[in-house]
Amino acid sequence: MSTGRPWSTYFLPRDLHPGAWWLWAIGIATAASRTTNPWLLMSMLAVVCYVVVARRTDAPWAMSFRLYLYLGALIVVMRCVFRVIFGGGEGATILFTLPEIPLPAWAAGIRLFGAVSAESLLGGFYDGLRLATMVVCLGAANALANPKRLLASLPPALYEVGTAVVVALSVFPQLAESTLRVNRARRLRGNTAKGKRALKTIIIPVLEDALDRSLQLAASMDSRGYGRAGDATRGARLSTGTLMVSGLVGLCVGIYGTLDGTTPRYLAGPMLAIGVGLALAGFGLAGRRVTRTRYRPDRWRPAEILTAASGPFVAAAMLVSTAADPAALSPSLTTLAWPLLAWTPLAVVLVGLLPACLTPRPEPPYAGFDDESSGVEANVDEPTGDASADGSPNPARSRAFALTGRSR
Amino acid sequence: MIRLEDVSFWYDGQSRPTLDRVNLSIDEGELAVLVGRTGAGKSTLLGTLNGLVPHFTGGHLEGKVFVAGTTTQERPPREFAHLIGVVGQDPLAGFVTDTVEEELAYGMEQLGLRPDVMRRRVEETLDLLGIAELRRRPLRTLSGGQQQRVAIGSVLTTHPQVLVLDEPTSALDPTAAEDVLATLSRLVHDLGTAVVIAEHRMERVIPFADTLIYVDSDGRVHSDTPERLLRTVPIAPPIVELGRLAQWEPLPLSVRDARRQAGPLREQLELVQPPPRRSVSADEPLLHAENVVVRYGPKVAVRGVDLELRPGQVLAMMGRNGSGKSSLLWAIQGSGPRQAGAVEVDGKDPHELSSADARRLVGLVPQTASDLLYLETVDAECRAGDAESKTDVGTCRRLLDSLAPGVEGAQHPRDLSEGQRLSLVLAVQLAAAPPVLLLDEPTRGLDYTAKTAFADVVRRLADEGRSVVVATHDVEFVATVADRALVMAEGDIVSDGSTYDVLGGSPAFAPQVAKVLGGDWLTVREVADALV
Numbered sequence: 002m003s004t005g006r007p008w009s010t011y012f013l014p015r016d017l018h019p020g021a022w023w024l025w026a027i028g029i030a031t032a033a034s035r036t037t038n039p040w041l042l043m044s045m046l047a048v049v050c051y052v053v054v055a056r057r058t059d060a061p062w063a064m065s066f067r068l069y070l071y072l073g074a075l076i077v078v079m080r081c082v083f084r085v086i087f088g089g090g091e092g093a094t095i096l097f098t099l100p101e102i103p104l105p106a107w108a109a110g111i112r113l114f115g116a117v118s119a120e121s122l123l124g125g126f127y128d129g130l131r132l133a134t135m136v137v138c139l140g141a142a143n144a145l146a147n148p149k150r151l152l153a154s155l156p157p158a159l160y161e162v163g164t165a166v167v168v169a170l171s172v173f174p175q176l177a178e179s180t181l182r183v184n185r186a187r188r189l190r191g192n193t194a195k196g197k198r199a200l201k202t203i204i205i206p207v208l209e210d211a212l213d214r215s216l217q218l219a220a221s222m223d224s225r226g227y228g229r230a231g232d233a234t235r236g237a238r239l240s241t242g243t244l245m246v247s248g249l250v251g252l253c254v255g256i257y258g259t260l261d262g263t264t265p266r267y268l269a270g271p272m273l274a275i276g277v278g279l280a281l282a283g284f285g286l287a288g289r290r291v292t293r294t295r296y297r298p299d300r301w302r303p304a305e306i307l308t309a310a311s312g313p314f315v316a317a318a319m320l321v322s323t324a325a326d327p328a329a330l331s332p333s334l335t336t337l338a339w340p341l342l343a344w345t346p347l348a349v350v351l352v353g354l355l356p357a358c359l360t361p362r363p364e365p366p367y368a369g370f371d372d373e374s375s376g377v378e379a380n381v382d383e384p385t386g387d388a389s390a391d392g393s394p395n396p397a398r399s400r401a402f403a404l405t406g407r408s409r
Numbered sequence: 410m411i412r413l414e415d416v417s418f419w420y421d422g423q424s425r426p427t428l429d430r431v432n433l434s435i436d437e438g439e440l441a442v443l444v445g446r447t448g449a450g451k452s453t454l455l456g457t458l459n460g461l462v463p464h465f466t467g468g469h470l471e472g473k474v475f476v477a478g479t480t481t482q483e484r485p486p487r488e489f490a491h492l493i494g495v496v497g498q499d500p501l502a503g504f505v506t507d508t509v510e511e512e513l514a515y516g517m518e519q520l521g522l523r524p525d526v527m528r529r530r531v532e533e534t535l536d537l538l539g540i541a542e543l544r545r546r547p548l549r550t551l552s553g554g555q556q557q558r559v560a561i562g563s564v565l566t567t568h569p570q571v572l573v574l575d576e577p578t579s580a581l582d583p584t585a586a587e588d589v590l591a592t593l594s595r596l597v598h599d600l601g602t603a604v605v606i607a608e609h610r611m612e613r614v615i616p617f618a619d620t621l622i623y624v625d626s627d628g629r630v631h632s633d634t635p636e637r638l639l640r641t642v643p644i645a646p647p648i649v650e651l652g653r654l655a656q657w658e659p660l661p662l663s664v665r666d667a668r669r670q671a672g673p674l675r676e677q678l679e680l681v682q683p684p685p686r687r688s689v690s691a692d693e694p695l696l697h698a699e700n701v702v703v704r705y706g707p708k709v710a711v712r713g714v715d716l717e718l719r720p721g722q723v724l725a726m727m728g729r730n731g732s733g734k735s736s737l738l739w740a741i742q743g744s745g746p747r748q749a750g751a752v753e754v755d756g757k758d759p760h761e762l763s764s765a766d767a768r769r770l771v772g773l774v775p776q777t778a779s780d781l782l783y784l785e786t787v788d789a790e791c792r793a794g795d796a797e798s799k800t801d802v803g804t805c806r807r808l809l810d811s812l813a814p815g816v817e818g819a820q821h822p823r824d825l826s827e828g829q830r831l832s833l834v835l836a837v838q839l840a841a842a843p844p845v846l847l848l849d850e851p852t853r854g855l856d857y858t859a860k861t862a863f864a865d866v867v868r869r870l871a872d873e874g875r876s877v878v879v880a881t882h883d884v885e886f887v888a889t890v891a892d893r894a895l896v897m898a899e900g901d902i903v904s905d906g907s908t909y910d911v912l913g914g915s916p917a918f919a920p921q922v923a924k925v926l927g928g929d930w931l932t933v934r935e936v937a938d939a940l941v
Contacts, residue, residue, distance in 0.1 A: 149507065164505070171507065174549075186780035188744045189773050190837065191765035191797045205783040209823070214502045221503030224459050225564065226490030226519035292521040296514030297528065364545075 011304065014362045017056075018299040019146030020154060021308040025052075026142035028312020029353050032319040033134040034260055036330040037127040040342040041350060042134045046073075048353045049134075049141045055357040057144050058365075069140025073133030080129030084121050088112030092120025094337055120334050127332070154299050157288040164227075168218065172211065179210045229292070237286070244283030251276025308356040318349040410570055410603055411435040411458055411493075416472035417628075418453060418462060427453050429628035431472070435571065435620075438601040440594070442614050442635070444644060445624035447856045448826050451607040452498075454624060455573050458605065459493040460486040477570070491520055494564025496574045500556040501548065509551075509559050510535075510544045516567040527566075534562045538592055553730055554585025558592060565596070571603045572596065578613060579853060582729040582882045583917060586613055593617070609856050612646035612885065612921055615639075616663035636660050644857045647885055648921045650933040654940075667925045675926055677940070684935035686909060694719050695876045696741065696771065696845045701750035703736040703900075710736035712900035713750065718845055718876040723867055725891035725908065726880040727918060733900040734880040735776065738847045743767040754845060765797070772843035776850045778834040779822070787825070787833060788818035794837035809836035812866050828859035832866070839870075846870060847878045852886050864890040888912060888920040888931035 026049070033045050050070075057063040085099070090112070101115035149170075152163040183206045187193075192202055222228075255273025258264045301309075322345055323330055332340035411434065418428040427450040435441055445451050456462030460481030463470045474481045477492050494516075497503045506512045513534055517527045535541040538558045543551065548559065557577055564572065574593070578586035594617045596602045605622075608614050615621075621635040623642050631638060636659050639649045648667050652660045655674050661667035694717040703711035710733045718724060726734050739745025741752055743759030744767065752758055759767035775781070784790045787809075794805035809816060813832035822830060831851055838846070848867070852860050860883075867890050871877045881887060887894055887908065894911040896904045896918065904911050912918050913928020922930050930936055 153511075167507075168505065182775075182777065183780045185739075185744060186775050186777075188764040189742070189768060189775065190781055190794075191763075191768045191841065193764055202783045206780050209779075214499075217497055217499060217502040218505070220461055220465055221495070221497055222505055223465060224461055224486045224490060224493070224495040225505075225516045226487045226567070227505075229487045229490065229519055293518055294521045294524060294527070296511065296518055296524065296531070298524070 012361050014364045016058075016147065016150070016299070016363050017145075017308060017360055018154065018301060018305045019148075019151035020299075021301070021305040022146040023142045023151070024309040025312035025353070025356060026138045026145075028314065028316040029350075030135040030138035031260065031313075031316035032350070032353075033131055033138065035316075035319050035323050036346070037131055038330055038332055038340050038342070038346075039127060039130055040340060041330070041346055042127075042130045044347060044350050045134050045353070046137060048350060049138055051354060052357040053141045053144050056360060056363060058363045060147065062148055063144045066140050066144035069137050069143070072140075073137045076133045076136065077126065077129035080125040080132075081122060084125035085117050086113065088115055089121035089125070090116040090118055092118035092334070092337075094119040096122065119337055123337075124334050127334075150299060153295070156284040157293060159284075160293060161228075172215075175214065176207065176211060179207050183207050183210075241283050241287040244279050244286060248276050248278070248280030248283055251279055304360045307359055311352050311355045315349055315353045318352075319346065322346050322349070410437055410477065412475040413457070414473045414475070416457060416470065416474060418450075418457065418468060418470050420466075420468045426628050427468075428457070428624075428630070431628075431630045433622065433630060433632055435603050435605060437570065437603055438597060439619050440597045440604045440617055441606070441620040441622055441632075442611065442618040443605060443607040443622045443624065444609075444611055444642070445856075446626055446644065447609075447828065447854065447859060449624045449626055450628055451624055452575055454622075454630065455495075455575055455605065455607055457481070458571070458573055459489045459495055460484070461495070487519075490516060490569075491567050492569055493571045493573060494561075494567065494569035496557075496560045496564060496572070496577060498575045498579070500560035503560060504548050504556075504563075507547055507549070508544075509540065509546055509548060512548060512559055512563045513566050516563060520567055530566045530568070534566050537565070537595075538562045539588075552585065553581050554588055557581065557585075557589050561589070561592060565602075569602070571605065574604070574606045576607055576609065576854075579609060583884065584729060586610075586882075590614060590617065609854070610646075610883070610885075611644070611857075612648060615646055615649070618662075635662055646857075646921065647933050648925065651922055651925065651936065654933060654937055664921055664924045667921075671925050674936075678926060678930065678936070681939045683929040684931075684939060686907065692720050696752065696754045698741055698752045699750055701737065701740050701752065702748045703733070703740050703746055704748050705746075709900050711740060714900070714902055716741070716902075718878065720844070720874045720876055721871050722876055722893060723871045723891045724876070724878045725887040725894040726878060726897065727882065727884070727887065727894060728897035728903075732897040734897055735849055736900075737897070738773060738849055738878065738880055741845075742771045742773040742847060744773070768838070768841045768843060769798075770843055771845045771847060772838035772841060773847040774831070774834050774838055774849065774851060776853075778831055778851075781834050781837065782822040782830070785821060786818060787816055787820050787822060790822060790833060790837065791818075794840045797837075798841040800840055800842070805836050805840040808839050809833055812836055813862075826859070827854040828863065831855070831863065835866070844874070845876045845878070847880075849880050850882070851879060852881055852883050860886055861889070884912060884918050884920045885932075887918075888922070889934070894918075 029045055029049060033042060036042065053066050057066065088111070095116045096119050098116045099114040102113040104111060104113060149167060152167055155163045180203060183203050186206075187202055192199075194202065251272055253276070254268060255270075255276050258266075258269035258272055319330070326343065326345075329341060329343035329346060332338070413431050413433040416428055416431040417426045419426050431454070443451050443454065453462055456466060457470065457474050459476065460474070462468065464481070464485050476489055481489070504512055505515050510531060513531045514527050517530065522530075535544055538561065540555065540558055540562065543555060543559070548556065551559065561572070561574070561577070572593075577589055577593075581589065590613055593604055593606070597604055597617075606614055615635055618635050620632055621638045621642075622630060622632040623638060624630050631642075639645055639660055639662075640653070645653070648661055648664060652667060652670075655670075657667070657670045661670060696716070696718040698714070698716040700713045700715060701711055702709070702713055712733075714737060716737075726737070728734055736745065740747040741759075743752070743762065744764060747760055752760060754770040757770065759770050762770070782790055784793060788806070791805040791809060792802070795802050798804070806818070809832060812835055813829050816825065816829050816833070822833060825833065852863065855863060864886060867877055867879065879887070879891065891908045893906065894908045895902050895906075896911060904915075909928060909931065912920060912931060913923050919928070920931050922932055922936065926936065
C-alpha cells in the first residue's frame, strides 16, 4: 500500500490513526497488569507520560490527561489508606500500632486499625501503583487519539452505531448551553422559585429546544442521504448478528483469560483468536452490503504499524519474562528488601518509548493563521444563543459578486 | 427540474389545506424567491420539493411532485440527496459532524463517492465558498455567516441540481447576509444550479431573483417574474413600495434601478419640507450607565460604555454579530455579568437588586423569546405573569390584548405565530411596568406586516413615557421606529446620534429609501406623507 512512500514524507506532521494509539496503550497496560515491581511500573508511567507530552495536541480531550494522573495518584493513596484502616498487620516489621476498634463476633475476619506492618503497606502501594499505571495508560490513549476519529474508523458495519454515538455526544454541550440560557431567561421573569416548580420552568423550554433541534437534525440527515439503500435480507441480518455476538463473547472470555494468570491457558490465546475471527467475519459480512465510503480515512502506514506493534510487543515480552523470571516482576513481600530491577524487563518497557520519537508530530489544530482569534471570540461573546463574531473574510470580493448578480 | 402538479397538502387534523392546488416548475439555473406571510406555508412548500413533506412531517399530500422525472411519492427524501440540497433555517442544528471539512464530506460519504473524488470536491467547495481557511475549525466556533456558508457547502459537494434554502440570512448581520447571497448568486451564474430561497427580508434577495413565488394565506401559490408579481403582492420591500408610490415603470427591484428613475421624485421632494425630525428629548434620563465593562475570560465584550436612556425615546442598537450588543443589554438589565461600571435607574442599581425587583426597573426580552414561556396555555402564562409581577389579575391579559388583539387564551404558546408569541412575552415583561424596556433582536422571523405592527407597538410604548432599546440588524425596522441609533464594534460605541445622522450617512446601514433619495428620507411613509 503506502510502504513504497519515500521516507522524506514519513515525519511530515499528521494525526496518527487513533487505533494505533489505543493498541499501544492497551499493550503497555497489559504489561503493567503482569508486574508489581515498582521500578518497572514507574518506568512504564514515565514512558507513557513522555509519549503523551511529546505527541498530544491542544484538543480538549488531550488536556484531560492530567485528570488521569490525579486519578492514578488517588488510587495509590486509597490503597495504602485502606491497608491502614482494614488491618495491615501481616508481616514481621510493625511500623506503628493504632488503637484497634473491637468489632462484634459476626464481623470476625475484619479488623479496624491496629498494628500496621511495612510489608502490608508496601503491598498496598505496589497494588495501587499497578492499577494506577493501567488507568494512566488508558488516559494516554484517550489523550492521544481523537475519540471522534476513532468512532469514524469503526468498521462500516458499525457505522450507524458510530453516528448515533457522535450525535449523542454533541447533544450534551447543547443541553448545557440551553439550560444556561433558559436559566438566565427565568431570572428575567423574576422567577426565582426553587424545587419542583423551578424544575418545570427549566426543563420544559430546554426539552422543547432539544426536541426541535433533534427533529431538525433528523430532517437534515434524511435529506442528505443518511441510510440510503441499506436493504439487507432477513437471513443476512440474522447471520451477521449471530457472528458478531458470539465473536464479542469470545473476545471477552479471551481477554479475561489473558489478563488473569490463574485461568487455564486454553481460555486465553485460543479463545481470543476465535473471538477475533468470529467478530471479523461478522464485520466483513455486514460491511459488504454497505455502499457508503469514507472521506480521508486514517490509513495504516509505517508509523502506525510501529506504534501499534510497540505496545503488544511490550506486553508479549513481559508475559514471556513472567514465565522465565517471576521474581523480578513481583518482588517478595514476605522478606522486606529493595525490589530489584532486572535489565531485560526494563529494556522491554523502553520499547514503548519508540512512538515518542519515531512518529510524526500531530498537525496543529487550525490550519489558518489569523482565524484562531475569531474562533475564540465567537465562543465567548454574546451571552445568548447566537454566539458569533462575524469574520466575513473578504467583503470587497463578495461585494464584487453582488454587483455581478443582476444588471437589469 | 422540479415540477409540482396540482399539489395540495393538509397537516394532520387540519380542515383547511396548507397548500392548495399548487402548480409550479423550477428550471435549471433559476433563482426563485419564495415569499409570503409568516405561517403561510413557505417552509411546507420547500419541504415538498424533496419529499420531507410528507415523508418526514406526516400529513396528507395530493397531486404529484416530480424531481428529475421521479415523483417524491415513490422514494424517501434520502434517495433525492444527489439531486436536491436542502439547507434548514438554523445551520447549526443541521450539522452532523463537528469540523468543517468532515461536514462538507458527509453527504458524499452517504452517496458512496470515491475517496479521490470526495477530496477534490471538498477542496473545490472550500474555494468556491471562500472558507478554505476554516477547514479544520470546529463548526460550533464559527460565526453565523460562516456556518451558513458551510451549510451551503455541505450540500453543494454532492453536486445537486437544485439548492433549497429556508431563510438563509434571517440571523445574519447585513454584511454576512450579503456574503451569503453573493455566494448564492455566484452558484446560479457559474454552476447553473437552480436555487429556491424562502426569505422574509425580501429587499436583499429580490434584485437577484428570476422568479418570485408568492404563497398567499389561503395556500394558493402565484409565480411570475418579480417585476410583474410585485405590483400586486401585499408584502413588498421598501424600494418596491417607493416605486409603487411614485408609479415608476418598470418597477425597480434594486437601489440602482430606483436611483435611475428617482430624478423627478427627488426634485419634487426638494420643494417640500423634509420629514419632521422626532425631537431628541431633553428630559431627565431614566437610566444612566457609566463605564460598563463586560468580559468573558480574556475577551472583552463591552469596553467601558456610557449610556443614557431618556423617556419617550426609542434607541436602536446596531453592529455586527458579536460586537457586544447583547452583552451590554444584559449588563444594563442586571442579570448578565458586569465587571465594572455603574448603572442607575431610579437611584438604584438593578445588578444589586433581586431579579424580581430588577425587572420592575428594566425589562428585557431576550433573543430567543420563547425561553421565557413554559406553561401549556396563553391564559396560564398570563396568570403566572401577573403573579410574578404582583399586579392585579388580568393586567397581563389586558396588555396582550392591546399589543396583539385576538389571541385565544386556550392556545398553546408554541402554536402562536412569531409575532403573537413575541407579544405574549412582551406582555409578561410589561406587567411589571418597567420604565426601561430592552428588546434583543425582536424582529427575527417577522414578516413585513407583522414588523409594521410591531413598530407601532414599540412607538406606542415609548410615547407612553418609557425608554425602549432595540438591538437589531434590521435597518428598515430601525428607520421606521428609532429616534436615536448607535453602532457598536468590538465592545465600543462607534457612532451615536439621531437615526437620520447615523443611518442616512452610512453606506452599510442606510435603508433603501435613503440610498435612493438621500439621507433626509428614511422610510416610504415619510415620503408618502410629504407628498400628500
